[in-house]
Amino acid sequence: MALEDLGYSKTLEDYRQQHNLGAFEVGRVAQEHKDRYVVVTDAKTLDGELIGNLRYTATSRNDLPVVGDWVAISEYDEGKGLIHAVLPRFSVLERQAIGKYGEAQLIASNVDYGLIIQSVNRDFNINRLERYLTLCYASKIKPIIVVTKTDLTDVQKVNVLLDEINNRIKNVSIVAVSNKTQMGMDDLKKLIYKGKTYCLLGSSGVGKSSLINSLSGAYLMKTGSISERIDRGKHVTTHRELISLINGAILIDNPGMREVGITDASGGLESTFEKIYELTQHCKFSDCTHTTEQGCAVISAIEKGEIEESFFENYLKMEREKEHFESTVAEKRKKDKDFGKMIKQYKKSKNSNRN
Numbered sequence: 001m002a003l004e005d006l007g008y009s010k011t012l013e014d015y016r017q018q019h020n021l022g023a024f025e026v027g028r029v030a031q032e033h034k035d036r037y038v039v040v041t042d043a044k045t046l047d048g049e050l051i052g053n054l055r056y057t058a059t060s061r062n063d064l065p066v067v068g069d070w071v072a073i074s075e076y077d078e079g080k081g082l083i084h085a086v087l088p089r090f091s092v093l094e095r096q097a098i099g100k101y102g103e104a105q106l107i108a109s110n111v112d113y114g115l116i117i118q119s120v121n122r123d124f125n126i127n128r129l130e131r132y133l134t135l136c137y138a139s140k141i142k143p144i145i146v147v148t149k150t151d152l153t154d155v156q157k158v159n160v161l162l163d164e165i166n167n168r169i170k171n172v173s174i175v176a177v178s179n180k181t182q183m184g185m186d187d188l189k190k191l192i193y194k195g196k197t198y199c200l201l202g203s204s205g206v207g208k209s210s211l212i213n214s215l216s217g218a219y220l221m222k223t224g225s226i227s228e229r230i231d232r233g234k235h236v237t238t239h240r241e242l243i244s245l246i247n248g249a250i251l252i253d254n255p256g257m258r259e260v261g262i263t264d265a266s267g268g269l270e271s272t273f274e275k276i277y278e279l280t281q282h283c284k285f286s287d288c289t290h291t292t293e294q295g296c297a298v299i300s301a302i303e304k305g306e307i308e309e310s311f312f313e314n315y316l317k318m319e320r321e322k323e324h325f326e327s328t329v330a331e332k333r334k335k336d337k338d339f340g341k342m343i344k345q346y347k348k349s350k351n352s353n354r355n
């Protein structure tokens with residue numbers, strides 16, 4: 001596959017030349033295992049390992065390749081490659097590291113568009129939609145909202161849902177589709193662009209696997225809830241994380257992506273809740289808490305029906321979470337720093353004892 005079809009760009013090629021990486025091949029990381037990476041180049045698929053220098057100079061796991069990364073690689077043996085460098089990322093998707101609150105873990109990089117999926121039935125939840133939206137904005141991923149399973153309800157109900165989304169969420173494309181009847185799929189396909197990378201965000205069972213099948217034009221994914229799959233006693237046969245879509249686009253679907261929640265969303269909230277940020281500029285008091293103050297522009301907008309109260313409540317909830325997350329990150333950094341200091345002190349005293 002040509003590198004451009006995998007999403008390779010002139011910016012990356014310029015970087016490669018400027019950093020004397022021209023002697024190596026370039027490829028895109030399609031899978032990440034413990035110490036090995038499956039890398040796709042224009043000619044073949046390589047089983048890549050990191051050169052020692054890359055491993056030892058990495059200051060954190062985030063300096064190591066993730067799915068979606070572009071890397072400089074050389075083939076040293078049939079099908080085996082050495083990864084020399086990770087090219088700059090234009091977007092990263094991260095999530096809170098499991099069991100380590102306040103720490104982010106990279107899931108994928110260089111994603112252009114995030115398809116935020118919700119189904120019209122019980123999954124539909126506008127607050128959660130804003131959560132995924134914020135995650136996209138924080139990750140520099142352009143969001144597209146996809147409402148699935150429209151065949152399960154009537155057109156009017158779908159329109160009510162679409163109105164509800166349109167009232168709260170501005171400047172984002174919204175498409176309603178059915179994987180079953182393929183209704184609306186042509187509209188969605190118009191938003192799938194050549195050489196661009198997509199990811200799917202949404203709860204379990206909303207139809208992500210079915211959508212991959214619809215958008216790849218192939219039966220790549222077994223669908224059905226986890227229990228359905230266990231009943232059938234079968235799992236997805238081939239493990240793919242970098243998937244070719246119609247129109248020459250790419251989709252990243254790795255296990256981490258399916259569990260993504262919200263991590264450090266600073267920056268993202270300003271975009272999702274732009275209207276509220278605008279209003280707060282007009283509050284009478286600069287330290288307004290927007291709860292009981294006279295002259296609060298937010299309260300007044302809610303009273304006038306200009307914004308929904310639930311929209312504001314979701315904003316407050318997410319702001320609080322963000323603050324909590326940021327404070328745990330700060331605490332963790334401080335702890336690490338204190339620990340570093342302690343080690344230094346210990347070494348110093350050991351040295352002076354020796355003298």
Ligand SMILES: Nc1nc2c(ncn2[C@@H]2O[C@H](COP(=O)(O)OP(=O)(O)OP(=O)(O)O)[C@@H](O)[C@H]2O)c(=O)[nH]1
Nearest residue numbers: 148149178179180204205206207208209210223224
């Ligand atoms: N009626 C209807 N059913 C759908 C549609 N899309 C998916 N389904 C069904 O919903 C169930 C879940 O679909 P999946 O595509 O496996 O959902 P998923 O989001 O990939 O689920 P996880 O793998 O658990 O994350 C399956 O039984 C599908 O057949 C749709 O548009 N209409």
Ligand SMILES: [Zn+2]
Nearest residue numbers: 283288290296
């Ligand atoms: Zn206020």
